[in-house]
Amino acid sequence: MSEFLHYFPQALSFINLLTLVLGVIGGLILGATPGLSPTMAVALLVPFTFHMDPATGLILLGAVYTATVAGGAISAILINIPGAPANIATLLDGHPMAQQGKSQRALYICFISSLVGGLIGMVIMILFSPPLARIALKFGPSEMFWIAIFGISVMAGLSSGSILKGLLGGMFGLLISTIGYSPLLGSPRFVYHDVLTGGIAIVPALIGLFAIPQVFALVETLGHKLERPDFKPEKGILAKTIVENLKMVKALSIGSIVGSIIGIIPGAGGQVAGLIAYDQTKKFSRKPESFGTGNPEGVAAAESANNAMVGPSLIPLLTLSIPGSPTAAVLLGGLLIHGLFPGPDLFITNASITYTFIASLVLAQIAMCVFGIIMSRYSYMVMSVPNLFMIAAVTVLAVYGTYSVQNSFDDVIVMFSLGTLMYIGRKFGFSPAPVVLGIILGPIAEDNYLKGKLIADTDVGVFSYFFTGSMNIVIILLCVASIGYSVYGEIRSYRKAKEAAV
Amino acid sequence: MKKDMIVSLVFLVGIVTLYLSLGFMDDPRAATFPKVIIVIMGILSALLLLQSIFLKKPVTSKGAGFPFGRFFICFSLIILYFIFMETIGFYLSAFLFFVAVTFILGSADLTARKAVMRVVIGVVFTGVLFFLFNVLLAVQTPKGLLL
Numbered sequence: 001m002s003e004f005l006h007y008f009p010q011a012l013s014f015i016n017l018l019t020l021v022l023g024v025i026g027g028l029i030l031g032a033t034p035g036l037s038p039t040m041a042v043a044l045l046v047p048f049t050f051h052m053d054p055a056t057g058l059i060l061l062g063a064v065y066t067a068t069v070a071g072g073a074i075s076a077i078l079i080n081i082p083g084a085p086a087n088i089a090t091l092l093d094g095h096p097m098a099q100q101g102k103s104q105r106a107l108y109i110c111f112i113s114s115l116v117g118g119l120i121g122m123v124i125m126i127l128f129s130p131p132l133a134r135i136a137l138k139f140g141p142s143e144m145f146w147i148a149i150f151g152i153s154v155m156a157g158l159s160s161g162s163i164l165k166g167l168l169g170g171m172f173g174l175l176i177s178t179i180g181y182s183p184l185l186g187s188p189r190f191v192y193h194d195v196l197t198g199g200i201a202i203v204p205a206l207i208g209l210f211a212i213p214q215v216f217a218l219v220e221t222l223g224h225k226l227e228r229p230d231f232k233p234e235k236g237i238l239a240k241t242i243v244e245n246l247k248m249v250k251a252l253s254i255g256s257i258v259g260s261i262i263g264i265i266p267g268a269g270g271q272v273a274g275l276i277a278y279d280q281t282k283k284f285s286r287k288p289e290s291f292g293t294g295n296p297e298g299v300a301a302a303e304s305a306n307n308a309m310v311g312p313s314l315i316p317l318l319t320l321s322i323p324g325s326p327t328a329a330v331l332l333g334g335l336l337i338h339g340l341f342p343g344p345d346l347f348i349t350n351a352s353i354t355y356t357f358i359a360s361l362v363l364a365q366i367a368m369c370v371f372g373i374i375m376s377r378y379s380y381m382v383m384s385v386p387n388l389f390m391i392a393a394v395t396v397l398a399v400y401g402t403y404s405v406q407n408s409f410d411d412v413i414v415m416f417s418l419g420t421l422m423y424i425g426r427k428f429g430f431s432p433a434p435v436v437l438g439i440i441l442g443p444i445a446e447d448n449y450l451k452g453k454l455i456a457d458t459d460v461g462v463f464s465y466f467f468t469g470s471m472n473i474v475i476i477l478l479c480v481a482s483i484g485y486s487v488y489g490e491i492r493s494y495r496k497a498k499e500a501a502v
Numbered sequence: 503m504k505k506d507m508i509v510s511l512v513f514l515v516g517i518v519t520l521y522l523s524l525g526f527m528d529d530p531r532a533a534t535f536p537k538v539i540i541v542i543m544g545i546l547s548a549l550l551l552l553q554s555i556f557l558k559k560p561v562t563s564k565g566a567g568f569p570f571g572r573f574f575i576c577f578s579l580i581i582l583y584f585i586f587m588e589t590i591g592f593y594l595s596a597f598l599f600f601v602a603v604t605f606i607l608g609s610a611d612l613t614a615r616k617a618v619m620r621v622v623i624g625v626v627f628t629g630v631l632f633f634l635f636n637v638l639l640a641v642q643t644p645k646g647l648l649l
Contacts, residue, residue, distance in 0.1 A: 048635070164550045168513065171543045175520075175536060182532035189532055190523075219576045220569060222607060392603040393627060395580060396596045399587070400631065409588060416580065428509045446535045453534075494557070 003347075004126050007355035010055070011363060019056050020360055023063030024367040025375070030064070031071020031083045032379055036214070036390065038068030038084045039327045039433075043210040044394070046334045047203045047401035054338040055353045059360040061334045065327055066364040069306055070114040070372055074379045077106045077299075086306045089274030093291060093298030100294050104234045104376060108241040109296050110303045111372035113252060117304030118365035120256040121263060121311030126358060128264070128312075130347050133319040137344040141452035142466045146475040148445035151322040153479045155329065155437045157486030166434050166486070169425075173438015174445065176200050176418075183443060184450050195410040202333045203405045204415035205439050209432035210330070211398040212419020217426075218387045218394075233377060244296070251281045251297040252304050259308025263324055264315055277305035311361065318342050318354070321444065326433035332440055337405070506554035513547040572607060579603055593628050600624040 010016070030041040042064055049057025072083025077094035090110065097106040139147065152174070156166030179190045180199025191197055246252075258277040281301035282291040291298050313324030314331075321342035323329040332342070338353075340346060346354045402415040422432050456465035466472065521540050524533045583599040590598075604620040605612065 051635075162550075164546055164553065165509075168543060168546045168550070171539050171546065174539050175543070178536045178539070182529070185529050185532045187527060187529040187532045189527060189536060190520075216573065216576070219572055219607070222569075222572060386608070388604050388608045389623060391576065391607065392600040392624075395583070395603075396599060396627075396631070399583070400592065400596070400635070403587075403592070404635070409584075412584060412587075416584070420577075428505050449535060449538075 003130075003351060003355050004358060007352060008359045010352065010356040011059070011359035016056055016059050016356070016360060017363075019052075019060050020063045020364055021367055021371070023060045024067040024364055024371055027064035027067025028071040028074070028368070028372055028375055028379075031068035032074035033385060033390070034075045034079065034081045034083065036394070037210070038065070038072060039330055040210040040214050040394075041068055042327055042330045043206045043333075044397050044401055046206055046330065046337065047405045049334055050203070050337050050405050054340065055356045057338060058334065058340075058353065058357040059364075061331055062357055062361045063364040063367070065331060066118065066307070066310055066361060067368045067372075068327075069310060070111060070303070070368050073110045073114075073299075073303055073306075074107065074376070077110065078103060078380055086274055086309075087302075089278040089302035090299060090306070092278060092302070093293070093295050094302075096292070096294035097296065097299065102234075102294070105237055105241050105296070106299055107376035107379065108238060108373060109245050109299050111369045111376070112242060112245045113248075113255065113300040113304040114307040114372070115365055115369035116246075116252050117256045117259050117306065117308035118310060118368070119362065120304075121260050121308035122358075122362045122365065123311075124260045124264075125311035125315055129315050129318055129358075132315060133344045133347045136319050139471070141448040141455065142469070143471050143475060145445055145448040145452055145466070146472060146479065147320050147322065148441040148448070150475055150479045150482070151320075151441050152434060152437055153482050154322060155326075155434045157482055157489075162429060163483060163486040163490055165428075165430050167483070169430050169432075169434035170438045173435040173440075174442045175438075176205070176435070177439045177442025178446065183447060195413055198410075200414055200418075200439065201406065201411060202336055202440060204402045204411040205418055206330055206333045206436060207398045207402050208415035208417070208419035209422045209436055211394055212416060213423040213426050213432065215391055215394050215398070215419075216423045218391045222387050222391075238373065245300060248297050248300045250284060251301040254281045254284065255301040255304030256308040259305035260312045262305075263309035263312030265324070273305040273309045274302040277301045307365070314361075318346055319344075321441065323437070326436075329433055329437050329440065333436070336440065504554075506550055510547045510551035510554060513543065514551070517544045517547060575606055576603070579606070593632055596631070597624050597628045600627060 011020075027038075027041065030036055031038055042061055045061060045064060049060055052060070069084065069086055072087040073090045073094065074083065076082040076087040076091035077098050080091055080095045082088050082091055094106045094110065097103065152170035153167070156170045157163055177200070179196050181188055181191075181197075188197075255277040258280060259273045262273040262276065278291075278298055278301050281297060282288050285291065285295075285297065287295075309324070313328050316322040316324055317328050317332055319342060321332060323332050335342065335346075340350055340353065398415065398419075399412055402411050403409065405411065422430070422435070426432075452465055453462055456462045459465065460468075467476070517540055521537070521544075524537055524540070527533045579599065579602055582602075583595055586598075587595045601621055601624045604624070605617070608616075608620070
């Protein structure tokens with residue numbers, strides 16, 4: 001905590017504050033735009049941060065991450081389309097409120113609750129990250145290898161409908177990461193073309209996998225008419241709504257607690273946080289039947305949970321390099337291109353950058369609420385941006401971002417090829433997040449595997465080195481539990497679908 | 503699930519090919535890690551194949567047909583954009599791509615007023631990019647003949 005206060009003033013420098021405000025405004029707009037996912041928005045920005053000072057670059061990514069989560073609620077409330085999966089619970093009561101002409105109130109409640117949840121989440125993050133990072137200090141190659149595998153298994157279960165496809169995606173990512181020259185031995189692997197000599201860099205992969213499928217998806221839905229946004233401005237309700245919102249102690253506390261806990265568990269993801277908080281608030285309510293018909297408490301619970309998740313989801317990311325959500329996985333890419341590697345180093349050697357980043361995340365929560373409220377009056381305009389412009393703009397940004405990192409046209413080809421492949425993959429039920437994580441964690445897994453093998457060969461043998469020791473067993477059990485849980489979930493949904501079909 | 507069957511078969515063929523190619527690597531030690539991944543992928547694909555044969559999921563209704571024409575146009579425009587990017591420069595090619603996409607893919611509702619608006623938005627978009635990145639961040643872009 002003392003380090004946090006020590007570095008806090010650095011976040012207040014002019015350039016950092018300007019970046020923060022621009023990031024928040026941009027994030028709110030991107031989050032509110034139907035058809036642009038927050039993950040893609042952050043992925044498109046990663047290469048541009050490469051040209052900035054590391055702290056400023058991370059502030060931009062963090063601000064956009066925070067604001068897109070809240071911005072996604074705007075389209076959920078106004079046109080019944082969640083901007084991100086995390087906003088599904090928001091539309092249950094948010095959209096009925098808009099239909100009753102209370103859209104502005106719903107938006108205010110959404111931003112105020114997001115602020116409350118977000119700040120609580122940040123406190124949890126600031127308290128828990130450094131001690132967890134100290135535990136990570138004790139990890140040797142075998143534990144680090146298993147941590148990388150755990151990260152992939154978690155993301156595999158989180159993002160696909162099918163755990164088998166999620167794991168296949170993760171393994172495919174690991175395989176892609178081995179293209180190029182072997183890091184320890186220097187011999188070429190899978191270099192079938194000159195383009196692949198340097199291996200596949202993180203930025204082209206991130207952008208290709210997240211942005212290109214979205215461009216093609218927009219081409220597919222071109223011409224589909226969206227629902228007209230229900231928006232009627234109401235005058236002078238801000239003060240009243242703030243008081244009303246802050247009185248919803250039950251909904252806000254359930255939301256913030258559920259969001260924080262679920263955020264720490266890697267892989268549980270935002271959509272679950274919002275839905276569980278919504279469900280619990282409904283159960284504890286005196287009028288559960290009013291939920292789903294435009295009860296403001298439902299919006300408050302869902303949105304406070306969504307934003308409470310942001311801070312804690314960074315705890316496993318910053319300490320163990322396991323992202324808690326697909327967007328956090330992209331953020332990991334942003335850290336790595338600045339040469340910042342998650343773990344204890346981040347809190348000791350690079351403390352100045354890390355704590356400035358954390359401080360700016362706290363400020364981003366406040367900025368998100370203030371600008372969200374100011375912009376909510378005009379937010380409906382974002383909904384009417386035609387997909388046509390989005391297709392052109394996203395493609396140009398993807399190409400530009402990819403090219404600018406290494407001034408390499410080869411990277412653009414890699415980006416587009418991976419993106420096209422991912423688009424086909426999506427048609428077959430694969431999702432980009434596990435692949436990206438495989439590419440990011442691949443070098444970590446291989447490096448630690450080979451180091452571990454060298455140690456094991458001179459010592460106790462590969463099997464006992466990797467499979468014994470309390471820490472190894474704990475992480476292996478976590479891997480098994482995360483895969484087992486996904487298999488259980490899949491069997492359950494399969495049975496449900498079967499019953500529904502009968 | 504017919505789709506899953508196709509996927510798993512494609513994966514299995516790819517995996518066997520890659521596994522065989524590992525034998526040609528200069529240093530066999532460099533092949534250790536990829537070999538482990540390939541074997542695991544093989545097992546997962548086989549499981550997916552078994553699942554597609556024995557676990558018949560209820561068929562969900564299909565959406566509208568796939569717009570091949572539009573998709574093909576977009577794909578070709580992107581390829582043309584790549585070809586011209588390094589010769590005519592980044593900003594000019596970006597602007598031309600922007601106009602081409604909005605005019606060709608959006609030809610259904612193109613009016614004189616909309617055409618002017620799309621060109622103006624294209625100019626503003628590339629202008630903002632130029633200002634932000636070449637002026638503020640001093641990023642290198644392919645210069646080509648023009649901008």
